[in-house]
Amino acid sequence: MTIPFAVGSRLTQAFGANPQNYAQFGLAGHEGLDLAPQGADKKVYAVESGIVREDVDDPVQGKAYGINVVIYAPTNRRLWTYAHLAENYVKKGDKILRGQALGLMGDTGNTTGPHLHLGLQSTDANGNPINTGNGFKGFINPAPIVTLLTGLEQAALDRANAAKPWMPVNNTAALWRFARQRGLQDQQTDEIPFTYGGEQYIAQVFNKGIVYVKAGDWENIKFIPK
Numbered sequence: 001m002t003i004p005f006a007v008g009s010r011l012t013q014a015f016g017a018n019p020q021n022y023a024q025f026g027l028a029g030h031e032g033l034d035l036a037p038q039g040a041d042k043k044v045y046a047v048e049s050g051i052v053r054e055d056v057d058d059p060v061q062g063k064a065y066g067i068n069v070v071i072y073a074p075t076n077r078r079l080w081t082y083a084h085l086a087e088n089y090v091k092k093g094d095k096i097l098r099g100q101a102l103g104l105m106g107d108t109g110n111t112t113g114p115h116l117h118l119g120l121q122s123t124d125a126n127g128n129p130i131n132t133g134n135g136f137k138g139f140i141n142p143a144p145i146v147t148l149l150t151g152l153e154q155a156a157l158d159r160a161n162a163a164k165p166w167m168p169v170n171n172t173a174a175l176w177r178f179a180r181q182r183g184l185q186d187q188q189t190d191e192i193p194f195t196y197g198g199e200q201y202i203a204q205v206f207n208k209g210i211v212y213v214k215a216g217d218w219e220n221i222k223f224i225p226k
């Protein structure tokens with residue numbers, strides 16, 4: 001499948017386009033990508049795995065974005081906004097996998113017709129948007145990341161991960177990077193989530209040690225030598 005539409009997307013408005021329409025919102029131009037499906041399937045599929053940060057089911061409460069969903073991808077510190085939906089299928093706190101259906105494209109909020117508005121912000125270690133003074137309230141052009149996440153490299157990673165490999169294939173994973181930097185050699189397990197003192201942690205076993213971290217606190221990875 002392709003993302004965010006199963007049948008492929010058509011770009012209807014690029015990032016930064018039409019500054020004359022966006023000055024009234026304090027923006028230097030369009031703060032995302034407007035996309036429409038190439039065929040009849042209007043379901044919107046997650047472009048990256050993450051956790052639902054916001055789900056707005058009331059188009060009035062959602063203001064310009066109407067019915068919308070915001071998903072945080074902690075590993076890459078990215079916040080994705082899916083706006084103008086007709087309906088959303090998810091709830092705040094849900095864990096979402098890349099390619100999972102989030103809702104239906106619609107025209108709620110401030111639109112001139114049905115489309116998906118896809119927004120992307122980078123965040124700090126706490127998940128707060130950075131560079132909010134960039135003229136786009138911290139939004140950046142999602143196009144290069146979407147291309148990466150829909151490309152051949154990602155397809156190969158997805159297939160390799162589905163085979164439950166012994167060796168790591170996700171070279172962006174924080175624990176794996178940490179283990180590599182410290183010479184802990186090969187990965188022996190997938191990432192293992194656990195809870196301690198009411199907090200979420202993730203552990204992973206390598207040849208020379210067990211690496212662990214509080215979820216989201218990626219700067220503070222620790223390890224226990226074996």
Ligand SMILES: [Zn+2]
Pocket residue numbers: 013030031032033034116117118
């Ligand atoms: Zn838009």
